[in-house]
Amino acid sequence: MNPFKYGRVVFDEDFCPRPGLEKHLRSYISSGQNVLLEGERRTGKTSLIYRTVRGLPKLRLLYVDILEIKTVSDLCRRIVNAVVSMEQKSGMVERVFKSLVHLKPTMTLDPLTGVPALSLDASIKLKPGYIEGLMDLIEEENKRKNLIVVFDEFQDILNLKEAAEALAVLRSKVQFHAAIPYIFSGSVRNQMDEIFNHPESAFFKSAVTLNVGELERDIFGNFLRGKFSKGKRTLSQSLLDKVFDIARDIPGDVQQLCGAAWDATSPGDHIDEKTLPAALELIYSRELKGYEASLNRLTGQQFRCIVGLSRIGGRSPMSSEFTKATGISQPASVKKALTRLIKLRIIYRYKREYKFINPFFRSWLIYKNY
Ligand SMILES: Nc1ncnc2c1ncn2[C@@H]1O[C@H](COP(=O)(O)OP(=O)(O)OP(=O)(O)O)[C@@H](O)[C@H]1O
Ligand SMILES: [Mg+2]
Known part of the structure; x- marks a missing residue:
C-alpha cells in the first residue's frame, strides 16, 4: 500500500515529528495563552494541532472548522456540530440539546448505531x-472537563456580511474565558493579518503568533526515505532535492509527489531523477480536469499572465521582462489579471511574491509548453 498520505490530517507514523513547534504550541496551551497559528496551505497546521493536543490527555479538543462559511447561521451550526461530536463520545448529547432549546434543535437517533445526533432548523x-x-455553552462545557478550543480556517469569518460584529462578539467572550486556550488557525495570511494585526479589529494583538513553515529538508527527507525503504525502494539525494524544489517544500505537496513516485515504481527499484517525469505525469493525469476547468475561466490576458508566472516566477510581474514575455503591454492590466487570479484561488501573494497555490499546476503549464 502506498505509504504517502496527502490531502488530509496525518497522525502517528504518518506525521513527521516537529519537536520545536510541538513544544511551543504545548507550552502556550498549558499556560492558557491564545495562539494564532499561521502557515501556507498544506503545511501541516491541522495535523500539528491534533498531534499536540493528543499529547495533552487532560484536555478535550473542541475543533470548529469554519472553512467556507457564508453566514452567521453557518458559523453557529459549525460550533454546535463541534460540541455535539465532542459530546457524542461521552453520550452527553441530551445535555447539549437542553441548553440549546431556544435554537429549536432536533434530535435524531442513528437507526443503525443508536447514536444521537442533533441538528438546527436550517x-x-x-x-x-x-x-x-x-460561547457561553463552551464555557459551561469547560467546567465539566477542560477544553482546548480550535477555530480552523478562521480567516473565513471575514466571508460573513456581519464579520465585524461576529468578531466583536467572539472576542468579548474569548477574553473572559481565561481558563480556556484558544487556537485560531488560518492559511490566508493577509486575511489573518487583517483580523489580528489591524488596530480596528476586535482581535487586534489578542493572540501570540506561531508560524508553521516548511519541514527541515534533512529531517523530512529521512522520514520519506524510511517510507520508501519499507517498500524496498531506495532513492537518490538529487531526486529528493528535486521533489522539494518542485513542491516548494510544502509538506502536503512533497508527500503527493513522493506518492506518485511510489506508484510509478516497483519494489527493488532505485528511484532517481529519471522517475520524475512518470511521477509528474501521474499527477497531471489525476488533476487534469481541474487544470482545464481553471483555464476555461480565464480571459486571454489572464491566461498569458499565468503562463508568464509559471515560467518567470512571481517576484516582479510588473517588470518589463514580464510584460515583454507575456505580451501584456500595460502593468495595470497585469495587476488586474493578478487580482483576478488570486480571486479564483489559482495564485496567492505572500511577501511580495505571487505563487501558485498548486505547484503541480505550475509545472504542468511548463510541461505543456504553453
Ligand atoms: N508533520 C507532517 N509530517 C508529514 N506530512 C505532513 C506533516 N504535516 C503535514 N503533512 C502533509 O501535509 C498534508 C496536509 O496537512 P494538514 O491538513 O495538516 O495541513 P494544513 O496546513 O492544515 O492544510 P490546509 O491549509 O489545507 O488546511 C498532509 O496530508 C501531509 O501530506
Ligand atoms: Mg487545515
Whole structure:
C-alpha cells in the first residue's frame, strides 16, 4: 500500500515529528495563552494541532472548522456540530440539546448505531447575538472537563456580511474565558493579518503568533526515505532535492509527489531523477480536469499572465521582462489579471511574491509548453 498520505490530517507514523513547534504550541496551551497559528496551505497546521493536543490527555479538543462559511447561521451550526461530536463520545448529547432549546434543535437517533445526533432548523436565520449563547455553552462545557478550543480556517469569518460584529462578539467572550486556550488557525495570511494585526479589529494583538513553515529538508527527507525503504525502494539525494524544489517544500505537496513516485515504481527499484517525469505525469493525469476547468475561466490576458508566472516566477510581474514575455503591454492590466487570479484561488501573494497555490499546476503549464 502506498505509504504517502496527502490531502488530509496525518497522525502517528504518518506525521513527521516537529519537536520545536510541538513544544511551543504545548507550552502556550498549558499556560492558557491564545495562539494564532499561521502557515501556507498544506503545511501541516491541522495535523500539528491534533498531534499536540493528543499529547495533552487532560484536555478535550473542541475543533470548529469554519472553512467556507457564508453566514452567521453557518458559523453557529459549525460550533454546535463541534460540541455535539465532542459530546457524542461521552453520550452527553441530551445535555447539549437542553441548553440549546431556544435554537429549536432536533434530535435524531442513528437507526443503525443508536447514536444521537442533533441538528438546527436550517430555515432559521441566526444573528451574531446567538454566537454569545454558544460561547457561553463552551464555557459551561469547560467546567465539566477542560477544553482546548480550535477555530480552523478562521480567516473565513471575514466571508460573513456581519464579520465585524461576529468578531466583536467572539472576542468579548474569548477574553473572559481565561481558563480556556484558544487556537485560531488560518492559511490566508493577509486575511489573518487583517483580523489580528489591524488596530480596528476586535482581535487586534489578542493572540501570540506561531508560524508553521516548511519541514527541515534533512529531517523530512529521512522520514520519506524510511517510507520508501519499507517498500524496498531506495532513492537518490538529487531526486529528493528535486521533489522539494518542485513542491516548494510544502509538506502536503512533497508527500503527493513522493506518492506518485511510489506508484510509478516497483519494489527493488532505485528511484532517481529519471522517475520524475512518470511521477509528474501521474499527477497531471489525476488533476487534469481541474487544470482545464481553471483555464476555461480565464480571459486571454489572464491566461498569458499565468503562463508568464509559471515560467518567470512571481517576484516582479510588473517588470518589463514580464510584460515583454507575456505580451501584456500595460502593468495595470497585469495587476488586474493578478487580482483576478488570486480571486479564483489559482495564485496567492505572500511577501511580495505571487505563487501558485498548486505547484503541480505550475509545472504542468511548463510541461505543456504553453
Ligand atoms: N508533520 C507532517 N509530517 C508529514 N506530512 C505532513 C506533516 N504535516 C503535514 N503533512 C502533509 O501535509 C498534508 C496536509 O496537512 P494538514 O491538513 O495538516 O495541513 P494544513 O496546513 O492544515 O492544510 P490546509 O491549509 O489545507 O488546511 C498532509 O496530508 C501531509 O501530506
Ligand atoms: Mg487545515
